[in-house]
Amino acid sequence: MTRPAVRYQTSEEVDFVVIGSGAAGGVIAKELSTSGFSVIVMEQGPYLRADQFGHDEIDTFFDVGLDGSLDDHPHSFRPTADEEAVPASFRPNIYYAKAVGGSTLHFAANYWRLRPVDFHERSLLGAIPGTTFADWPITYDELEPYYTKVDWEVGVSGEPGPGDPYRSRGYPVPPMPIKSSGVLLRDGAERMGFTSKPAPLAILSQPHNGRAACIHCGFCWGQACEVGAKSSTLASMIPVAERTGRCEVRDRSVVTRLETNAAGRVTRVIYLDADGVEQAQLAKAVVLSANGAETPRLLFLSETSQHPDGLANSSGFVGKNLMFNYNPVSWARFSQPLNEYKSVVATRVVMDFYEADPQRGFYGGGGIDGRSTISPLFWATFDNPMPGMPSWGPEFKRQLAQYNYTMQIVGHGTSLPQETNTIELDPDLVDAWGRPGLRMTYTDHPDDLAFAGFLQERMGEIMEAAGAEQVTAMPLYPSTVTAHLLGTCRMGNDPRSSVVDRDHRAHDVPNLFICDGSSMVTSGRGQPTMTIQALAFRAADRITEFANAGEI
């Protein structure tokens, strides 16, 4: 075990406590500590190391404990407020890693930039009834330098392609080697008159920043990387932060409340330490980067008579406008082996349907990737996607053997923001630390599903054109499960309709900054982490300026 670079006393007022060590928190901790500030990162999960990750599908791939148990992290789901919320009892509805690095540990690492249009689509297309569709308070041009920082500092492999937004610098390392799924997507798309490009991935194809390159082990999805080639914040940001000697990563620290004073400023972070003992850490300012579910929870838990609806919630927008990104999924089977269990999830993407087109009669845009089958235990355990396939017996066994001849093609699309899609405190559930569990309310907007259907038709055409012997479109079920938790503390210029300003400062609390998936105003086209990290680099820059100017 590496010793923590520095250890602060709870009575010592540090410059910043960053709550969460994932996509945003890891970046902000690194940026603030390298800028000379004292920083504590609070992470509710353990500090695991790369050598603790492996390939065991039961113990590691699903179960390293990254997501914790439902007993420890209870939550419930309901489609609408009129329905009774059902506690998750079999599998999570809300899916995120609880460990240093957060969900960057077990994501598939697709790193798509937003395009300029994403930031002002509301002005371009007009209002959409039943939604809170809005422009962002910032532009692509303002964020571009920070996307480039993500490319180079976090570590992204790729190659520019058709329709890409402006970039000020190329990728630091070339794209990952193309897999059979990528070739088939590319060739099928070309035959349909569409275009494709290498998938930009936060996985290193070559050594970079002192980190190793990918060994193509094939267990990226849902699992943490044992060689540190996946650019999790554990691999990329946290070590840099710790080397400053100013950043302490305080793992197994479960924050229960932000304490505020009469002046409306945050003074202390109340948390339960690894032994379950309540502690109070003094801080000059707090950065909340706990994700789109945990961030609203903590704000609700920090209510006072001055902040009766939760901290930073004078707008009433905390926990609202939750967005997932809808994923249409199809399967395609070919005559020759693809061996998709090897290497990264996706190596090629089609972006021809990124822009919304009012001619279609519904809002929506997105991208398509060709990707791996699932890992062996998934493949066998869940009913095989091919139609008419029995779930047992000789024919089932024959179909099992089609594993290496099969790929997935997945669409990644927009979700419209709706005030009725929410993260709240569940009135009945209590977690292992005595905090109320989460209650998620979510119904896809009809346009989300309409666009998913449109995209799935194109996906089928591409696979047919690629020579698939069989293509199966999975039904477009209503969303009930997510790993994308977006929009629940949106940024905006108007304190009446947003939680944080364009610099991620809470409108209501001058020394509280909020930056994670909850900041996003619109959903993008399905791969939010790249944008969350660009926002984090930008937020850290702004916070540094404020701190240096004595404006926090």
Add this chain to the structure above:
Amino acid sequence: MDQNQRTRREFLTTSGSAMGGAWLLRFAPLIAATQACASDAMRSGLPFTTFSEREGADFDAFAARLVPTDDTPGAREAGAVQFADRALETFLSELLPIVRAGLSGMNARAAETFGGIGAFADLAEDQQDQVITAVELEDPNFFFFARAMVMMSLMAEPQYGGNQDRVGWQIIGFEDSFAYLPPFGFYDRDEHGDGGDQGADQ
């Protein structure tokens, strides 16, 4: 729709999506605790620790019909019953009542259909198939979990006592290796000709 059917349907609706399978997470701490169970001991014919002899014989027969032995090994050779016996003692112990009642129900269904008091394991294979077909509809909860254990016994790491001689991975053509190099499959075989890490694009 009853709760079992609904649960199963909800389960299946996510199976092909990016989210599928997170359900196994809840078993994590207990699974880790079973790492010590040695497959060598299991295949040496030691008695069952959880199943009765008859339950073990029935589960073994059930597994052998789900993934039969033909020109390649099946669930029996993978050690499905040894895997289940140990899993139900340890990380899947909460399923034991469901599985035990399910096996008993399977025998009741067998007796009802074919008369007599013979065990499921003693039926002819086509009779076993008839019973399983009925049970899949009548007790989907049992069927789902029992089937899931058979699949784990085929596809999980061999240290859990299943996948003996890696027969499950042989069925699907999964080559167990720590690392791979391109080309990965048939369709990308011509894309890596210069030995570089570049894709096909110029």
